[in-house]
Amino acid sequence: MAPxxxPxxxPxxxPxxxPxxxxxPALGLLLPAATLSPPGPEQLxxxxxxxxxxxxxxRFLRSARRFNYSVQTLGLGQxxxxxxxxxxxxxxxxxxxxxxxxxxxxxxQDLVVLFVDSYDVVFAGGxxxxxxxxxxxxxxxxxxAEAFCWPQEGLAPAYPPAPGxxxxxxxGGFIGFAPTVWRLVERWRxxxxxxxxxxxxxxxxxxxxxxxxxxxxxHHSRIFQNLNGAIDEVVLKFEPGRVRARNVAYDTxxxxxxxxxxxxxxxxYLGNYIPAGWSYEGGCGDCDLDLRPLEGVPEEELPWVxxxxxxxxxxxxxxxxxxxxxxxxxxxxxxxxxLHNSEVHHEPHIAAIWPRLRRRFASxxxxxxxxxxxxxxxxxxxxxxxxxDPQCQHYLSLDGDVALTHPGALRALLRxxxxxxxxxxxxxxxxxxxxxxxxxxxxxxxRAQDYVDIVQGKRRGVWNVPYLSxxxxxxxxxxxxxxxxxxxxxxxxxxxxxxxxxxxxxxxxFLHVTNREEFGHxxxxxxxxxxxxxxDLLQLPSNPRDWEEKYLHENYSRIFEENLYEQPCPDVYQFxxxxxxLCEELLDEVEHYGxxxxxxxxAGAEAVALGPLGLEPAWLGALxxxxxxxxxxxxPGYHPxxxxxxxxxxxxxxxxPAPPPPAHGPPxxxxxxxxxxxxxxxxxxxxxxYDCGVPGPPPGWALLHPGRLTxxxxxxxxxxxxxxxxxxxxxx
Ligand SMILES: *[C@@H]1O[C@H](CO)[C@@H](O)[C@H](O)[C@H]1NC(C)=O
Ligand SMILES: *[C@@H]1O[C@H](CO)[C@@H](O)[C@H](O)[C@H]1NC(C)=O
Ligand SMILES: *[C@@H]1O[C@H](CO)[C@@H](O)[C@H](O)[C@H]1NC(C)=O
Numbered sequence: 062m063a064p065x066x067x068p069x070x071x072p073x074x075x076p077x078x079x080p081x082x083x084x085x086p087a088l089g090l091l092l093p094a095a096t097l098s099p100p101g102p103e104q105l106x107x108x109x110x111x112x113x114x115x116x117x118x119x120r121f122l123r124s125a126r127r128f129n130y131s132v133q134t135l136g137l138g139q140x141x142x143x144x145x146x147x148x149x150x151x152x153x154x155x156x157x158x159x160x161x162x163x164x165x166x167x168x169x170q171d172l173v174v175l176f177v178d179s180y181d182v183v184f185a186g187g188x189x190x191x192x193x194x195x196x197x198x199x200x201x202x203x204x205x206a207e208a209f210c211w212p213q214e215g216l217a218p219a220y221p222p223a224p225g226x227x228x229x230x231x232x233g234g235f236i237g238f239a240p241t242v243w244r245l246v247e248r249w250r251x252x253x254x255x256x257x258x259x260x261x262x263x264x265x266x267x268x269x270x271x272x273x274x275x276x277x278x279x280h281h282s283r284i285f286q287n288l289n290g291a292i293d294e295v296v297l298k299f300e301p302g303r304v305r306a307r308n309v310a311y312d313t314x315x316x317x318x319x320x321x322x323x324x325x326x327x328x329x330y331l332g333n334y335i336p337a338g339w340s341y342e343g344g345c346g347d348c349d350l351d352l353r354p355l356e357g358v359p360e361e362e363l364p365w366v367x368x369x370x371x372x373x374x375x376x377x378x379x380x381x382x383x384x385x386x387x388x389x390x391x392x393x394x395x396x397x398x399x400l401h402n403s404e405v406h407h408e409p410h411i412a413a414i415w416p417r418l419r420r421r422f423a424s425x426x427x428x429x430x431x432x433x434x435x436x437x438x439x440x441x442x443x444x445x446x447x448x449x450d451p452q453c454q455h456y457l458s459l460d461g462d463v464a465l466t467h468p469g470a471l472r473a474l475l476r477x478x479x480x481x482x483x484x485x486x487x488x489x490x491x492x493x494x495x496x497x498x499x500x501x502x503x504x505x506x507x508r509a510q511d512y513v514d515i516v517q518g519k520r521r522g523v524w525n526v527p528y529l530s531x532x533x534x535x536x537x538x539x540x541x542x543x544x545x546x547x548x549x550x551x552x553x554x555x556x557x558x559x560x561x562x563x564x565x566x567x568x569x570x571f572l573h574v575t576n577r578e579e580f581g582h583x584x585x586x587x588x589x590x591x592x593x594x595x596x597d598l599l600q601l602p603s604n605p606r607d608w609e610e611k612y613l614h615e616n617y618s619r620i621f622e623e624n625l626y627e628q629p630c631p632d633v634y635q636f637x638x639x640x641x642x643l644c645e646e647l648l649d650e651v652e653h654y655g656x657x658x659x660x661x662x663x664a665g666a667e668a669v670a671l672g673p674l675g676l677e678p679a680w681l682g683a684l685x686x687x688x689x690x691x692x693x694x695x696x697p698g699y700h701p702x703x704x705x706x707x708x709x710x711x712x713x714x715x716x717x718p719a720p721p722p723p724a725h726g727p728p729x730x731x732x733x734x735x736x737x738x739x740x741x742x743x744x745x746x747x748x749x750x751y752d753c754g755v756p757g758p759p760p761g762w763a764l765l766h767p768g769r770l771t772x773x774x775x776x777x778x779x780x781x782x783x784x785x786x787x788x789x790x791x792x793x
Contacts, residue, residue, distance in 0.1 A: 099196035100173050102188035106239075107132040108162055109179040110155045112141045115543075116480060116571040117180035120332055123350055128187035134179070135162055144254035152232075154253035156260060160246040167243035175236045177317055180569065181328055182234070185286075185306050185335045186316035194283045194316065195236050201275030202237030202245065204230045204261065205285030205319065212256050219266045226280025226311070227291070230265050232258040233319050234285040241274050282308045286315035288331075289322035297334050304334040326500060329525040329571065330509065348523045348577060353478040360392040364454040364475060366534075368422070369443030372402040372411075372461035373436045375591035377584055377600045378607040379407050382461055383414045387421050390469045397453070398422040399446055401439035405430050406591040407461075437551035437560065444549060448540045456535045463495075463532050464607060466581040471534075473578055480539035481565060482573045483529040484580035487516050489606055495583060496574040497528035504563065515576055523575045527566060530558035531583060543568040582606065594653060595646040599679045601686070612643040613687065614761050620691055630753035632772065634695050638687065638763040644738040648785055650674055651710040660711055662788065663776045668709040671787075680708055684789065688734070695765070699731070706730050706790040713744060713776060713784040730790035733772070735764045737786050742779035748772055757784065 107130045111118040114137070125132045135158040144151020159176060166172060173192060195203060206227035210217040220228050237245075245264055265276050279285050286295060286308060294310040295318075307314055318335065320328025355363065370386070372379065386398070398418060402411055408429065419425045426446075428434060434442065440458065447453035457471060463486055467473070474482050487494035494516050498509025506528070514520040535544070549564050550557035565572055585603040590596045601608040614637035619625035626636035651669045660668035671677040685703035692701050707730075735746075737758050745756040746764070750771065758764055766772045768790070 121179040124184040142253040152257035153255040172239040181320040200277035201241040205234040206278040207231040207287040208290035281311040288324035367447040398425040437557040440550040462584040483533035485576035495531040633766040635758040731792035739785040742782040744777040744779035746774040
């Protein structure tokens with residue numbers, strides 16, 4: 062994305078707070094004469110601490126780069142000995158490192174040093190704004206402030222009053238002139254796991270020193286926003302072309318946002334929009350940084366990926382799911398497959414395609430229901446296969462109820478270059494998706510402000526979220542690094558996805574979901590009756606997209622686009638309606654049922670009504686959806702109501718049974734529709750009034766004509782073989 066054209070508004074001149082005149086003489090001593098304006102960006106150095114290049118650190122650097130901060134990182138690659146600061150006191154090691162760094166800078170009168178944590182910090186504004194605000198504060202070292210007196214609550218009364226502001230010092234961020242910062246840190250003589258915040262607090266609370274060194278707190282978050290205890294004060298302010306975090310309690314625009322204490326997820330949320338990269342118009346700001354180019358990379362240099370597929374429940378349209386795996390735009394030589402299926406019902410579906418899957422993947426391994434592996438254990442097994450294989454660079458976990466219809470999905474995910482990245486998937490027309498925007502205090506789903514906009518694609522980008530499921534790519538570095546040896550998916554009292562996400566969050570791994578492209582959708586699995594022979598036939602109401610893909614004729618839309626229909630006799634039309642797959646499955650249901658009887662509507666044929674098979678509602682539902690557009694075109698002015706006198710599969714054979722006893726008067730249906738279920742075998746229908754014969758269309762095509770008052774056809778049995786059709790008399 063192009064850099065934002067508008068510079069950030071720096072509120073200049075900054076109104077100076079009252080105590081400044083008192084401090085001015087002191088400042089005058091420290092600054093070169095006649096420098097009564099803020100230092101320039103070239104006089105600012107950002108010092109931070111990171112022992113590992115976590116994603117939090119990478120995010121910090123990205124935000125620093127965006128605003129052109131010059132950053133020096135202390136401690137990279139060294140062992141952390143500063144204690145478990147997430148849960149208790151510690152952090153002294155940071156002061157030791159800072160002391161070492163400042164020793165070389167202590168003479169630099171003109172240098173301003175900003176010290177900040179990195180894993181849980183992002184910049185929301187640039188150096189000029191920062192320096193102007195620091196200058197305006199009139200301090201020589203300005204610490205961030207917060208609402209909690211930590212780690213020694215007992216020190217609270219020793220603090221000077223801070224009416225209306227945050228009273229207590231937080232050492233996660235401070236800014237000061239180099240010589241003064243040195244005079245603080247040179248006093249450090251403590252252990253690495255002693256508390257850094259307590260150290261700075263004691264110096265600040267020493268009244269003589271506070272005045273002598275010009276120490277102050279940023280009570281109103283003009284520069285530093287600590288989120289702990291202030292979540293409700295910070296809102297995102299969307300403006301054309303940019304987003305800024307605003308503190309609404311103080312009406313300030315903080316420059317450094319710090320997700321301290323238990324506010325990591327809130328920082329992740331804000332970090333999706335700031336630093337100022339994201340806009341309604343331009344999509345996401347950080348999305349295009351650190352992309353991995355894949356175009357033009359030779360096949361043998363593409364990353365190795367293990368695909369783990371999990372069929373853990375009876376799932377509609379699984380054969381379609383398996384079929385799609387054959388058509389990914391990724392070379393077979395770089396893909397392995399691990400498939401866990403816990404459903405006996407799906408064994409034939411998998412067996413039918415397994416030989417082709419084995420050819421499609423460099424290797425393929427199947428673990429079936431007989432191994433009685435739990436859902437969590439199966440996922441741990443799949444992930445471990447990649448972790449232990451030194452060749453394996455990425456692991457893509459994919460559930461059987463995902464319709465990943467974008468054949469280039471894997472490439473798109475790889476290109477984005479994140480450690481954990483899920484394609485956004487939702488149930489069509491619903492808000493149900495494969496991610497959560499926020500967590501409830503109990504660790505379950507909570508609705509984030511932007512959840513609906515993201516699911517509906519009104520905001521697009523790569524989003525750092527607390528929970529994702531169904532499909533996600535995990536990079537080898539995370540697999541062998543932060544995620545650890547596992548088990549990752551098995552935890553008491555949580556399902557495998559929640560266990561995975563919690564594990565990742567606890568280890569500081571970011572979970573990302575992307576909706577930059579359309580990847581596919583989620584299926585509805587409830588109401589799938591796996592005891593039926595062909596349960597997918599009944600899935601139109603639950604999973605309309607998948608039903609259409611499987612059962613609608615592939616040329617159905619050409620009826621409207623290209624007038625793909627025929628009129629073999631007056632007012633007799635034939636056109637493509639449903640797929641051969643639907644014909645086969647219907648026939649199979651009927652043959653299995655097998656109770657043929659004489660057809661009372663067509664002399665010389667045998668029929669099985671759909672009603673007793675439990676298929677009539679599904680059939681009529683499909684007709685109500687797909688027939689009216691056709692009848693509107695062929696019989697303008699006629700609107701089918703979709704009520705049927707009859708829907709039955711009819712069998713035509715060379716030697717018809719004796720004609721049935723006369724029907725009770727002519728049937729009064731408005732139209733008659735006959736869907737060919739088998740190839741025409743000769744024979745067909747004859748319309749005596751028009752002296753016109755129709756041999757019968759190909760399978761999946763429908764023959765449609767007005768009711769029998771005008772169009773009472775004679776059946777012509779096939780000379781040999783058997784012909785099947787599904788006859789429906791509509792709208793009595
Ligand atoms: C950062 O520096 C580059 C190169 O000097 C410049 O083009 C860009 O405008 C700067 N960005 C900001 C936000 O100052
Ligand atoms: C599932 O299908 C079987 C066989 O057709 C049927 O007996 C049963 O009632 C169906 N169950 C439900 C919940 O629809
Ligand atoms: C759809 O139309 C195309 C082009 O005429 C044809 O090749 C294809 O076989 C048709 N599909 C089916 C299922 O009949």
